[in-house]
Amino acid sequence: MTAQCAEYDEGVPSRSSTSTAPTRERILDAFELLLINDGERAATLDAVAANAQVSKGGLLYHFASKEALIQSLLQRLRTLVTEDVERMRAAPEGVVEYFIRTSIASTDTAQSALERAIVACACLAQGSHTDVRDAIRSMQATWLATITDAGTDPVAARIVALVGDGLYFNSSMGLTDETPRSQSMDELVAAVKQFVAKR
């Protein structure tokens, strides 16, 4: 195992994925963005291909079917969650603050890649994609465990987790103007931490 895995310009599908990233990644990014911005219904193979700047045939060379596209997105989510939990465990500001702040749109590259994957998968989860739901449930379980492992009271941990879900719910459904470093976020974080400390 050498130390490559260079990741290209990964995580920055800034301009509708007109990036120089390899086709496969560009397609996955386009799929993600379509799900986030326009919902499952709009994320058709045609639309994905157009946004990734390949033909439908080109897309289907990389992902043999729509199902394959979904599975790859799920795989991306799982990888990002694993990495995130490690950062969370190591966070100097503490697990709770890290969790709350990263529950809304971030400008940090690694973090926002995760958020995009989550919101995109949440869109798919509303349909009857059992495996997508399972992945999200498993992610939530991991978060909850990480919070309680850090010594947080179980009920408080549950509330923290729900606040995070609430933030995702809002961001998966249109504009939460909020940024992770806004004043209202600071107040929210302070209040939650105060609550957790008192239990």
Added chain:
Amino acid sequence: MTAQCAEYDEGVPSRSSTSTAPTRERILDAFELLLINDGERAATLDAVAANAQVSKGGLLYHFASKEALIQSLLQRLRTLVTEDVERMRAAPEGVVEYFIRTSIASTDTAQSALERAIVACACLAQGSHTDVRDAIRSMQATWLATITDAGTDPVAARIVALVGDGLYFNSSMGLTDETPRSQSMDELVAAVKQFVAKR
């Protein structure tokens, strides 16, 4: 205005809407249930018609287009929210407890009708239905105002609202086995109330 408005067997589309309710309501119920259980993609006119036990032509007599169907669902939501806020304001257990407990699947008829409408609309809101998003945002604003009007500290109110959103997020996305009177709900309510009281 006489005191009819009998509502038929409204609010109980228990068995896939095989009810005796008038066709229009049966169709709307079927649309709602399809959105909830199988997502936006599955809620096609064909599927709605089949579940409401009318033909597609019959459906389109009552609702001239899919858009009309959506608008009627939105109207139903707005009506139910208005009624709910009145109940919330008058709730003997207090605004906060009422809000938290009614944020998950209820067996109460009036309450569950609202929940169904919300979850169904949340599914639609992921697409680019601007008006659906607006309706949900307005509903959230009303709730938040009701909580703060009851004397709750603004930051605490925001946390309460987020916990509610989190509960909806989970229930809009698959099984939260939770019931409004389970032990874990009692603990959750107690903890939230304790937090609110201390601010």
Added chain:
DNA sequence: GTCTATACGAAGATAGAC
């Protein structure tokens, strides 16, 4: 690896019979 062309079914909507 990427494209064009095409098959085929599904989804929304219309027309008109009963």
Added chain:
DNA sequence: GTCTATCTTCGTATAGAC
């Protein structure tokens, strides 16, 4: 009010050229 065609467009997927 409700039904059965029928039309059209869209979405997924395949075949085969470059």
